[in-house]
Each structure stands twice: as C-alpha cells, then as structure tokens.
Amino acid sequence: MNSKSRYKTKQRELLLGYFETVPGKHVTAADICAYLRSREASIGQSTVYRQLESLVDEGLIKKYIIDANSPACFEYVAPDSHACGEFCFHCKCEKCGKLIHLHCEELEEIQRHLSAEHHFRLDPTRTVFYGLCEQCM
Amino acid sequence: MNSKSRYKTKQRELLLGYFETVPGKHVTAADICAYLRSREASIGQSTVYRQLESLVDEGLIKKYIIDANSPACFEYVAPDSHACGEFCFHCKCEKCGKLIHLHCEELEEIQRHLSAEHHFRLDPTRTVFYGLCEQCM
DNA sequence: CTAAGTGCAAAATGTTTGCATACTT
DNA sequence: AAGTATGCAAACATTTTGCACTTAG
Numbered sequence: 001m002n003s004k005s006r007y008k009t010k011q012r013e014l015l016l017g018y019f020e021t022v023p024g025k026h027v028t029a030a031d032i033c034a035y036l037r038s039r040e041a042s043i044g045q046s047t048v049y050r051q052l053e054s055l056v057d058e059g060l061i062k063k064y065i066i067d068a069n070s071p072a073c074f075e076y077v078a079p080d081s082h083a084c085g086e087f088c089f090h091c092k093c094e095k096c097g098k099l100i101h102l103h104c105e106e107l108e109e110i111q112r113h114l115s116a117e118h119h120f121r122l123d124p125t126r127t128v129f130y131g132l133c134e135q136c137m
Numbered sequence: 138m139n140s141k142s143r144y145k146t147k148q149r150e151l152l153l154g155y156f157e158t159v160p161g162k163h164v165t166a167a168d169i170c171a172y173l174r175s176r177e178a179s180i181g182q183s184t185v186y187r188q189l190e191s192l193v194d195e196g197l198i199k200k201y202i203i204d205a206n207s208p209a210c211f212e213y214v215a216p217d218s219h220a221c222g223e224f225c226f227h228c229k230c231e232k233c234g235k236l237i238h239l240h241c242e243e244l245e246e247i248q249r250h251l252s253a254e255h256h257f258r259l260d261p262t263r264t265v266f267y268g269l270c271e272q273c274m
Numbered sequence: 275c276t277a278a279g280t281g282c283a284a285a286a287t288g289t290t291t292g293c294a295t296a297c298t299t
Numbered sequence: 300a301a302g303t304a305t306g307c308a309a310a311c312a313t314t315t316t317g318c319a320c321t322t323a324g
Contacts, residue, residue: 005299005302005303006303006304007297007298007299007302007303007304008298008299009297009298009303009304009305010297011304011305012304028288029288029289030288043305043306044305044306044307045289045306045307046289046290046291046305046306046307046308047304047305047306049288049289049290050290050304050305051304063205065202065204065205067202068200068202068209068313068314069287069288069313069314069315070287070288071287071288071289072205072288072289091251091255091257091259093257094260094263100255100257102255104254104255106247106250106254107247107250110243110244110247113243113244114228114266114268117241117243118228118237118239118241119270119271120228120230120237120266120268120269120270120271121268121269121274122228122266122267122268123231123267123268123269126231126267126268127264127265127266127267127268128264129251129257129259129264130259130260130263130264131251131257131258131259131260131263131264132257132258132260133256133257134256134257137258142277142278142324143278143279144277144278144279144322144323144324145323145324146278146279146280146322146323147322148279148280149279165313166313166314167312167313180280180281181280181281181282182281182282182314183280183281183282183283183314183315183316184279184280184281186313186314186315187279187280187315188279205288205289206288206289206290206311206312206313207312207313208312208313208314209313209314
C-alpha cells in the first residue's frame with residue numbers, strides 16, 4: 001500500500017484525533033479545517049491535504065468521490081473496523097444531496113450476485129446509489 | 138428525469154453528431170472542444186458544459202466521475218439500446234473503462250429492497266456500479 | 275413575442291505545488 | 300545531519316455563472 005516513513009507530528013495527531021471522534025462519518029477537507037479552526041488548533045490546508053493523502057495511502061482513512069463538483073469525503077477506518085469498510089454502501093439523494101450509509105446483509109448479496117452471475121467485482125467504496133431519500137420523494 | 142423543453146440548435150446537433158461518431162467511448166469536455174475546434178466548428182465551452190448537462194439529464198449520454206482530479210467523462214447512450222430504460226443497470230470497469238449493461242431480475246430486487254427497507258428510491262439510470270470486469274480482475 | 279440557448283470573460287471550487295522554514299528521528 | 304513535514308501564497312484545472320445578445324418555436 002505504501003512504504004514511506006512518517007513522522008509523528010502535532011498536525012498528524014490532530015487529524016487522527018479528529019477522525020477518531022467521528023467514526024463512520026464522512027468529512028471533507030473543509031470540515032476538518034473548520035473544526036480545527038474552531039478549536040484554535042488550526043493547521044494549514046496544504047498540510048491537511050497532504051496528511052489526508054498519506055492517511056489514505058496508509059489505509060487509515062478512506063476517500064470517497066461522490067460528485068464531480070463536491071469535495072471528496074474522507075472517513076476513518078477504525079482499527080477494529082466495523083465502521084464503513086468493505087461492506088458499506090452509500091446512497092446519495094439527488095435532491096437534497098444527503099449521503100446515507102447502509103450496512104446491510106441484503107446489499108452484500110448484490111456483490112455476490114454480480115460476482116457469481118455477471119463476473120463483475122463490485123467496488124462498494126467507489127459505487128454510489130443515486131436516487132431520492134425519504135424526505136425528498 | 139427531465140421536463141424542460143429543448144431547442145434544436147446548431148451546437149446541440151454538433152454535439153450529438155460528435156457523440157454518434159464515438160459510441161462506447163468516453164470523452165471529456167476538453168476532448169469535445171478540441172475536436173470541434175479542429176473542425177472549425179468550435180462552440181463555446183460554457184455551451185459544451187451546458188449541453189452536456191442537458192444531454193445527461195435527458196439520458197442521451199452518461200457521465201462518469203472516475204477520479205477527483207481528472208475531468209468527467211461522457212459516453213453516448215445509443216438509442217437502439219432501447220432496452221436501456223428503467224431497469225437497466227450499468228457496471229463500469231475502473232480499469233479498462235468498459236461499460237456493461239445488465240438487465241437482471243435479481244438486481245431489480247435491490248431496488249425494491251432499498252425502497253422497502255431503507256426508504257430510498259434508487260434511480261438506476263443515474264447509478265453506476267464501479268468495479269472490475271472479468272478480464273481486468 | 276417569449277422561452278431557451280449562446281459566448282465571452284470572470285468567478286468559483288477543490289486541490290496541488292514551490293519554497294523557505296521548522297520539526298523528527 | 301538527513302529526512303520529512305509545515306505554512307503560506309500562488310498556481311492549477313475543471314466547471315459554473317453573470318450578462319448582453321441571438322436564435323428557435
């Protein structure tokens with residue numbers, strides 16, 4: 001996955017610390033900057049991006065691209081991980097933009113089905129179901 | 138899906154004409170601009186983007202977001218694939234870019250499931266399953 | 275005549291990069 | 300000391316928007 005050695009810096013710890021407080025949530029780089037700023041522990045945005053890249057590279061967080069013109073989302077991958085991992089599906093409401101996480105046995109079935117019947121290996125971290133959420137429909 | 142009425146303009150025809158020459162290929166907005174420029178039939182880039190948006194909206198082309206920092210790709214949806222309606226699912230190979238159409242009873246089930254259990258109305262025409270195809274995996 | 279589309283240039287957006295400085299090991 | 304990280308501001312690339320103008324129906 002990656003080989004570079006990492007230094008343990010204040011900024012890195014702040015980021016990891018923040019991610020630990022929002023397990024299972026999707027946050028953007030901007031969210032992170034705003035949060036840190038509000039705690040007067042602000043760190044440069046380039047550092048945020050660079051650290052995010054490293055953390056993704058190390059597999060500590062996951063990156064999601066929801067939409068061409070919305071910021072990328074990052075999510076903490078808890079080390080004991082029953083968080084949003086391999087079997088987490090995402091629904092995006094086309095109207096209000098809300099992102100819904102689903103951990104569902106039955107949805108995992110579609111993965112098996114696609115693989116067995118259609119010889120397609122679905123990547124749930126890249127796949128987003130578009131549609132309408134309860135409130136919007 | 139869409140309700141607005143569309144005018145038949147020279148620019149729209151140029152775009153559609155272009156797409157018909159590259160069935161199954163994915164092209165970027167920049168590709169389109171470059172091609173048209175080379176044919177001295179150049180049209181404004183805002184028009185390209187606006188038309189692309191309309192065409193996606195009308196279901197005539199599909200939009201793919203492969204990566205956060207690469208341009209969006211568009212692909213012509215041939216009209217003779219008329220079956221490509223409410224119950225057509227699409228799988229996109231992240232490696233070779235191939236687009237696979239699936240008409241499958243079992244996949245329709247996930248629509249019912251999402252609706253019944255998760256109160257989410259899936260729109261299969263907008264949803265693309267990303268993953269790896271048989272050859273690439 | 276009205277609704278829709280066009281083109282330009284400017285703005286917005288999200289992310290990356292150059293560079294001098296500072297920290298970790 | 301060597302390697303890595305930081306912060307700022309500037310650079311980037313893609314896409315969107317404001318506005319005056321044109322065109323299709």
